[in-house]
Amino acid sequence: MAPTTPAADDSHQQLLDQLDLILKPRAFRNTRWKPSQRRNKNIKQIVAEAARKEASVMATQDNSGSSTPNIQSSAIETGAATPIHMNGASTKSTISQAAQNLSTMVLERNLQASLSTGPIATYTNIESAPSLHPAHQKHYCDITGLPAPYMDPKSRLRYHNKEVFDVVRSMNQGTAEKYLEARGAHIVLK
Amino acid sequence: MTIIYSRYVEPVLTSEATSGKRSPKPPPRIWHAIDPPFKGYQPAPSEGYQQSSCDTAIVIDNGSSLVRAGWSFDAVPRLSFPPDVARYRDRKYNRTVSYVGYNAYADATTRGQLKNAFEPGTSVVGNWDAMEGLLDQIFVSLGIEGDNGGVGRPVLMTETLANLTYSRKTMSEILFECYSAPSVAYGIDSLFSYKFNRGSSGLIISSANASTQVIPVLNGKPIMSSVSRLNWGGYQGAEYLFKLLRLKYPTFPGKLTDYQAQEYVREHCYVSQDFDREMSGFLDWTGLEDRDRIIQYPFTEHVAIEKSEEELARIAERKREGGRRLQEQAAKMRLEKLVQKEQELEYYRDLQQRIVGQTKKETKRLLDEDEFKDEAQLDKMIKDMEKSVRKARNKDLGIPDNVEEEEVPSFPLLDIPDDQLDEAGLKQKRHQRLLKSGVEARARAKVEKEQERARIAEEQRLDDERRVNDLEGWLESRRASRATLLQKIRDRERQKADLGNRKSLASQMRMKTLANLASDQPGRKRRRGGDDDNFGANDEDWGVYRQVAMGEQSDDEEEEDLDAEMKNVEAQLLKYDPGFSESKTMAAQKDWTKSLMHAFLRGPRPFDSESQQETHQLHLNVERIRVPEVLFQPAIAGLDQAGIVDTAADMIGMSSPQDRNSVLRDIFLTGGNTLFKGFEERLSRELRAVLPIEASMRIRQASDPLLDAWKGAAQWSNESSFKLALVTREEYQEKGSDYLKEHNLGNTAAP
Numbered sequence: 001m002a003p004t005t006p007a008a009d010d011s012h013q014q015l016l017d018q019l020d021l022i023l024k025p026r027a028f029r030n031t032r033w034k035p036s037q038r039r040n041k042n043i044k045q046i047v048a049e050a051a052r053k054e055a056s057v058m059a060t061q062d063n064s065g066s067s068t069p070n071i072q073s074s075a076i077e078t079g080a081a082t083p084i085h086m087n088g089a090s091t092k093s094t095i096s097q098a099a100q101n102l103s104t105m106v107l108e109r110n111l112q113a114s115l116s117t118g119p120i121a122t123y124t125n126i127e128s129a130p131s132l133h134p135a136h137q138k139h140y141c142d143i144t145g146l147p148a149p150y151m152d153p154k155s156r157l158r159y160h161n162k163e164v165f166d167v168v169r170s171m172n173q174g175t176a177e178k179y180l181e182a183r184g185a186h187i188v189l190k
Numbered sequence: 191m192t193i194i195y196s197r198y199v200e201p202v203l204t205s206e207a208t209s210g211k212r213s214p215k216p217p218p219r220i221w222h223a224i225d226p227p228f229k230g231y232q233p234a235p236s237e238g239y240q241q242s243s244c245d246t247a248i249v250i251d252n253g254s255s256l257v258r259a260g261w262s263f264d265a266v267p268r269l270s271f272p273p274d275v276a277r278y279r280d281r282k283y284n285r286t287v288s289y290v291g292y293n294a295y296a297d298a299t300t301r302g303q304l305k306n307a308f309e310p311g312t313s314v315v316g317n318w319d320a321m322e323g324l325l326d327q328i329f330v331s332l333g334i335e336g337d338n339g340g341v342g343r344p345v346l347m348t349e350t351l352a353n354l355t356y357s358r359k360t361m362s363e364i365l366f367e368c369y370s371a372p373s374v375a376y377g378i379d380s381l382f383s384y385k386f387n388r389g390s391s392g393l394i395i396s397s398a399n400a401s402t403q404v405i406p407v408l409n410g411k412p413i414m415s416s417v418s419r420l421n422w423g424g425y426q427g428a429e430y431l432f433k434l435l436r437l438k439y440p441t442f443p444g445k446l447t448d449y450q451a452q453e454y455v456r457e458h459c460y461v462s463q464d465f466d467r468e469m470s471g472f473l474d475w476t477g478l479e480d481r482d483r484i485i486q487y488p489f490t491e492h493v494a495i496e497k498s499e500e501e502l503a504r505i506a507e508r509k510r511e512g513g514r515r516l517q518e519q520a521a522k523m524r525l526e527k528l529v530q531k532e533q534e535l536e537y538y539r540d541l542q543q544r545i546v547g548q549t550k551k552e553t554k555r556l557l558d559e560d561e562f563k564d565e566a567q568l569d570k571m572i573k574d575m576e577k578s579v580r581k582a583r584n585k586d587l588g589i590p591d592n593v594e595e596e597e598v599p600s601f602p603l604l605d606i607p608d609d610q611l612d613e614a615g616l617k618q619k620r621h622q623r624l625l626k627s628g629v630e631a632r633a634r635a636k637v638e639k640e641q642e643r644a645r646i647a648e649e650q651r652l653d654d655e656r657r658v659n660d661l662e663g664w665l666e667s668r669r670a671s672r673a674t675l676l677q678k679i680r681d682r683e684r685q686k687a688d689l690g691n692r693k694s695l696a697s698q699m700r701m702k703t704l705a706n707l708a709s710d711q712p713g714r715k716r717r718r719g720g721d722d723d724n725f726g727a728n729d730e731d732w733g734v735y736r737q738v739a740m741g742e743q744s745d746d747e748e749e750e751d752l753d754a755e756m757k758n759v760e761a762q763l764l765k766y767d768p769g770f771s772e773s774k775t776m777a778a779q780k781d782w783t784k785s786l787m788h789a790f791l792r793g794p795r796p797f798d799s800e801s802q803q804e805t806h807q808l809h810l811n812v813e814r815i816r817v818p819e820v821l822f823q824p825a826i827a828g829l830d831q832a833g834i835v836d837t838a839a840d841m842i843g844m845s846s847p848q849d850r851n852s853v854l855r856d857i858f859l860t861g862g863n864t865l866f867k868g869f870e871e872r873l874s875r876e877l878r879a880v881l882p883i884e885a886s887m888r889i890r891q892a893s894d895p896l897l898d899a900w901k902g903a904a905q906w907s908n909e910s911s912f913k914l915a916l917v918t919r920e921e922y923q924e925k926g927s928d929y930l931k932e933h934n935l936g937n938t939a940a941p
Contacts, residue, residue, distance in 0.1 A: 012297065018231045019293040021326055022286055028329050028336030033368040039318045039360055042309055046356045120938060121352045121414045123314070128404075128418040129840075131825070131832035138466070140826060143437075144790045145812040147470050163786050169684075175440070182433045184828015 047124055057107065142179045143167060156180060218479070218795065220807075223444065223487045224453050226295040227272075238268065239333040244372070247344040247907040250328060251379055251900040252315075254308040255399035255424060255862065257291070258900040259328040262346070262907035267900045269331050275323035276303040290327035311425055313350035313400045314357050322364060329369065340370025344916055346907045348379040348899060351403050351417055355940045359928045366922050373916040377906070377935040379899035380405060381412055383860040383892050385935060386902030392856030395838060395873070397863035399424040402821060404837050406845065406853050411934050416844065418837050422820055422829055424863045427459070428452040430827050431817045435808060438791065444487030444806050454810060455817055458483045460867040462815040463875070465822070472812050473789040482793035482811045489806035521586070528582045535575045542568060564614075601626045657766065665767050672759045679752050703738055818866045822876070835873065839880040854885055860892040860899070906935060 017023060041049075141148040141160035148158035150165070155176035157168050168176070180186040238261045251258040251267065258267035271291025278299075280287045289300050307324055309316030334341050345365055349358060358376060365371040380396035380403060394405040402420040406413045432451040435442075462468040472481060497505070541560065545553050545568075553565070562568045601622040603615065611619060657664040685696055725731050763770040782788040782796060791797075793809045820827045821834050832840070838857075842850055857877070859870060874889045881887060892898045906912050915933040922929065930939045 015231060016287070016289075016296060016300075019289050019296060021288040021290055021323065021330065024330050026326055026330060026336070027339065028334050028341045028369055029326070030339065030368050030370055035318065035322075035364070035368075040316060041356065042316055043312060043314055043354065046354050050355065120940060121417055122940060123350075123352045123354045126352050126403075126417050126419045128420050128831045128837040130830045131836050133832070133836060137825070138823070140469070140816075144473065144786065145469060145816040146473065147466060161786065167787060175437070178433075178437055182430070182437065182827065184830070 043123070142183060156185065215795075218482075218484055218793075220484045220486045221457070223450055223485055226301060226447075227292055227449060228295040229292040234331045234333055237333070238264070239335065242343060244342065245344070247346045247912070248328070248332065248334075248341065249900060249904045249907055250325075250345065250347045251382075251903060252324075252348050253379065253399060253899070254306075254313045256896075257324055257328070258897070259332065260900070260904065261332070262904050264904060265901075266897060267904075269328060271327070273307040273320070273324055274304050275307065275317075275320040276300040276305070277319065277323060278303040288323055288326075290323050308400070311400055311421070311429070313398070314354060315361065318360055318364065321361070322368065325364070325369065338370075340372075342370075342372065344373045344375070344907075345369075345371045346375050346377065346903055346912070348382065348903060349376045349937065350401075351378055351380070351405065351419060351937070352414075353937055355928050358930065358937075362917070362922060362927050366919055366927075371919070373918045374922075375912065375915045375917065375933075376930070376937070377903060377915075377933070378405075378412075378937060379903075380860055381407070381935045382900070382902030382906065383895070383898035384858055384902070385410075386898045386905055387858065387860075387890075387892050389856055389858055391852040392858050393838060393842065393853045394858050394860065395834065395864070396861040397423060397821065397834070397859075398861035399863070400426075402834055402861075402863065404834070404841055406841055406849075408849060408852065414938050416841055418841060420821070420824065420829075420831050420834060420837060422824060422827070422831075423861075424452065424455065426827070427455050427817050427820065427863065430820065431455055431459075431813055434813055434816070439808065442487075442806075442808070444489075444808075446808075454485065456865075458810050459814050459818045461818045461822075461869045461872045463868055463872055465815060465819050468815060469812065472815070473786055475783075475789070475794060478789060478794040478811070481814070482789075482809055483814065484793065485808040485810065486803070487806040487808070489802040491802045524582060524586060528579065528586070531575060531579050531582070535572065535579060538568065538572050538575065542572065661766065665763070668759055668763055668767070672756070672763065675752060675756045675759060679756065682752065700738060703734060707734065707738070818869070821863070822872070835876040835880065838877060842881070851885070854881070854887045857887065857889040858892065859889070860895045862896050864891065864895055 139148045139151075139158050140146065141164060142157045143164050144160055146160040148160050150160075151158050152165065152168050155168060155171075155173075157176055157179055159165050159168050177186050241263065242261055247262040249260055249262055249264075249267075252273075254273060256270050257273050259269045260267040269291075272294075273291075274294045275288065275290050276294040277286065277288040279285070289296060294300050294304055305317055305320045307315055307317050307320035315321050329336075329341055334343070336342070347361070347365075349361075353376075361376075362374060365374050379398070380394050383396070384392070384394050384407060389407065390410045391408050392406075394403070394407060396403045396405070400423045402422055404418045404420075406416055428448060428451040431454060432446065432448060435446060435451070538560075541556065545556055545565065548556065557564065557568065560568075562571070603611070603619040603622050604626065606615075606619070608616060608619070653664075760770075760775045764772070764775070782792075788797065790811065791809065792804075793811065798804055816826070820829065823833055824831050831837075842853060845853060857873075859873070864870070870889060870891055874887070877887060877889070894901070911933060915931050915936065917929060917931055928939075930937070932938055
C-alpha cells in the first residue's frame with residue numbers, strides 16, 4: 001500500500017467513523033440482551049442435534065408407556081379403559097400426569113399427521129436425488145473442459161488429447177489431486 | 191469435429207516474427223479486474239419511519255448474496271447490501287468497530303475481517319453475531335428511532351425452503367428478545383417472487399445464490415412434500431470458477447478474490463445451447479478472438495528508461511575513457527614488471543659469469559646463496575626468464591608471438607646404462623625419461639588428432655558421395671536418425687519428469703541403488719567370507735554414482751548434444767529433402783499457433799512471458815460455458831445430484847395428469863442464477879425433449895428475478911392474510927420460540 005499522508009489518513013478515519021455501526025444510536029436494541037455463546041452452529045451440528053432430540057423423545061414416549069402404570073389419556077378418551085378416579089390428596093401428581101399425557105397426545109397427533117400427508121419436507125430430505133441417466137455420464141477434460149475420450153490411469157485425470165496428456169504427465173501429484181477435487185473425485189482421508 | 195480453418199500464419203518460428211504480426215490486428219478488448227464493491231458513505235433515508243405506522247411491516251429479503259430491506263409501502267427495497275460484517279477491535283482507538291454490507295469493503299483492514307452471516311454455500315444463517323449486525327444496520331438505515339426500546343414494527347422476513355427449526359427459532363429469539371419486535375412472519379423468497387408475478391399454479395424453478403430449488407405450486411399452495419433442492423447456485427458457480435482459474439494459472443501474480451469471481455460469472459458466462467458441440471470447438475482458432483475474454487489485473491511494467499542520443503554517446507565515451515585508463519595502467523604495470531624481470535635476468539647472468547672459473551666449493555656457495563641446487567637449474571632459470579622477457583616485450587610492441595619451432599629436446603642419458611651413471615646422473619636420467627614420455631605422448635595426440643580430422647573429412651566425403659548417388663537412401667537414413675533423436679529427447683524429458691515422482695521406475699531403481707550402497711554388509715558378501723566387496727576393481731562399478739546423481743547435472747552436456755544434433759539433422763533435411771518443410775521441424779511443432787494449451791491459457795495471441803501486462807492477464811474461454819453448465823450436468827463439478835432438467839421432469843412426471851397440465855402451463859424462473867444468457871432457451875428445449883409430445887408447456891421468467899422476491903413480500907405484507915400469519919410477541923412467549931403459523935407462502939412446521 002502506498003503510504004498515506006496524515007491528512008488523507010484523517011479523512012479516511014472520518015469516513016470509517018461515519019460508517020461505523022457501533023457509533024450510531026441503536027435504541028431499538030434490548031440492552032439486557034445476552035445471546036448464548038454457543039448459538040453459532042453449522043447445518044451438520046443442527047441436523048445431528050435434531051435427530052438426537054427426536055430419538056430421545058421417541059425413547060421417552062416408549063418408556064413412559066411401559067414403566068408407568070398410568071393409563072394413557074387417549075385410551076381413556078377412546079373408552080379403551082375406565083378412568084380411575086383419584087380421591088382428594090394427590091392433585092400434584094395429576095398435574096404431572098396431565099403434562100405427560102399432553103406431550104404424548106401431541107406426539108400421537110404429529111405421528112398421525114405425518115402418516116396422512118407423507119413425510120414432511122426437511123432441509124436434508126429435499127435434496128434432489130443422484131442422476132442415473134446414462135446421458136449424464138459424459139466425460140470432460142479436467143484441464144481444458146473439452147470432451148475427454150481418455151483417462152490417465154496414473155493420476156485418474158481425464159484428458160482431451162496428446163498435448164493435454166503431456167501436461168497431465170508433467171504435473172505433480174498435488175496438482176493432479178486438486179484437479180480431481182474440482183470434479184469431486186479426489187481421495188478424502190478420514 | 192472437422193472444421194478446416196485457415197489462418198494467415200506464415201511459417202513462424204521465432205517470437206520476434208510473431209510479435210511483428212501483431213501490428214495489423216487491433217488490440218484485444220480487455221476487461222479490468224474490479225475493485226472491492228465499496229460504495230462510500232450513504233446517509234440513512236429517514237423519512238420512511240415517519241410515514242410508517244405501527245402496522246407497517248419491515249420487509250427483509252434475507253438473501254445470502256444480497257440482503258434487501260424496506261417498508262411494506264415501498265415499491266423497491268430501500269436497502270440492498272451483501273450479508274457481510276466486519277466487526278473487530280480497533281487497536282489504535284481501542285474500541286470495537288462494526289461495518290456492515292458494502293461498508294465492510296471500505297479498506298484492507300475491514301476486508302480482512304469480513305464475516306458472512308450465512309453458512310458458506312447455503313441460505314441458512316450460520317453466524318448469528320453477523321446476523322445481528324445486519325439487522326442493526328437495516329433498522330438504523332430505515333431510521334427506526336426505537337423510542338419504546340424496540341423496533342415497534344412487524345417484521346416480515348424471508349427464509350430458505352425447508353429452513354431448519356433451530357435456525358428459525360434463533361431468528362425469532364433475536365427478533366423478539368433483542369429487538370422487541372411486536373410480531374414476526376416468515377416466508378419463502380421464491381414463493382413471494384411467484385406471487386408478485388401473479389402465478390397460481392405452476393412450477394417454480396428458482397436458481398439463486400446458494401441453491402437451486404424446484405417447487406410445484408397448485409392453486410396458490412406450494413406442494414411441500416415434493417419440493418426439491420439442487421445444491422448449486424451462484425455462489426458455487428463463482429467458487430468453481432475460482433478453483434478453475436487457480437488451477438489454470440497456478441503462478442498468477444495478481445490477487446483473485448471471490449467477489450471478482452462472482453463478477454466474472456455474471457459478466458462473461460452464458461448457457462450454451464449445445465454444450466458438447468460448442469465445447470469441442472471452443473478453442474478452435476476461428477472466432478477464438480471473440481470467445482476469449484481477457485481480464486487485466488493491475489501491474490507495473492518495468493519501463494526501460496529511454497536515453498537520448500547525446501546521453502548514450504556520453505556514456506559510451508565514458509566507458510571508452512575508462513577502458514583506456516585501464517589499458518594504460520595495465521601497460522604501465524607490465525612495463526614495471528618487465529623492467530624488474532630484466533633486472534633479475536641481468537643479475538642471474540652476472541651470477542653465471544661469476545661462477546665461471548670458480549672453485550667447486552665457491553660455486554656451490556654462490557649457488558646456495560641464491561637457492562639454486564646446481565648450475566643446470568640456473569641455466570634453466572635464465573632460459574625461462576629470457577623467454578618470458580622476450581614474450582612480454584613482443585606483446586608490448588604488438589609483435590605477434592611467432593611460434594618458434596621448439597627444438598626437439600634430446601635425452602642423451604637415456605641411452606647410457608644405469609651402472610655407468612653416478613647418483614646425480616641417475617636422477618637426471620629419471621627426469622629425462624619423464625620428459626621424454628611427455629613429449630612422446632604429445633606427439634601421439636597430435637597424430638591422433640590429425641587422423642581424427644582425416645576420418646571426419648573422409649566420412650563427410652563418403653556421406654556426400656552417398657547423398658549424390660543415392661539421395662533417397664540417404665534421406666531415409668537421415669529421417670531415421672531424426673526419429674531416433676526425437677525419441678531420445680522425449681525419453682530424456684520423460685525421465686526428467688519421472689525423477690520428480692517418487693513412484694516412477696527411475697526413482698525406484700535409484701532408491702534401490704542407494705540402499706545397496708548404503709548398507710554396510712550386504713548379506714551375500716558376508717556369506718562368501720571376505721570383507722572386501724571388490725568395489726572399484728571393475729571400472730564400470732563407478733557408473734553407480736552417475737546413476738545416483740539426480741538428473742540435471744549429470745546429463746547437461748548430453749542434452750546440449752541432442753538438441754544440437756537435432757538441429758543439424760533437421761538443417762540437412764531442410765536442405766536436401768523436398769518433402770521436409772519448416773513447419774515439420776521440432777521448433778515449429780512447438781509453435782504456439784498449433785498448441786491447444788496455448789489457446790486455452792493465452793487465447794489467440796502470442797504470449798510474451800517477459801511482459802508484465804500479459805502475465806497479469808486472465809483468459810476466460812471454456813470456463814464461460816463450463817461453469818453455468820453445472821446446473822444441467824452437476825457431475826461436471828462432482829455434485830452427485832440430478833441436473834435441473836431431470837429434477838423438474840421427475841417432478842412433473844410424478845404428478846397426476848391434470849396437475850401436470852396446470853403445472854406445465856406455467857414454468858416460472860426466478861433468482862439471480864437464471865439470468866445467464868440462453869438459460870431460458872436451453873431449459874425450455876431440454877424440458878420439451880423429455881416431456882410427452884402432447885403436453886403444452888410455457889416457460890417464463892420473473893419480471894425482475896433479483897428483486898421480485900422482496901417486492902412480492904412487500905405486497906403480501908399489505909394483505910389481510912399477512913396479519914393472520916404473524917406470530918405476536920404474546921404468542922411467542924406462550925408457545926415457544928419454534929412456534930410457526932403455516933401459510934401458503936411459507937414453510938410448514940417441522941414436527
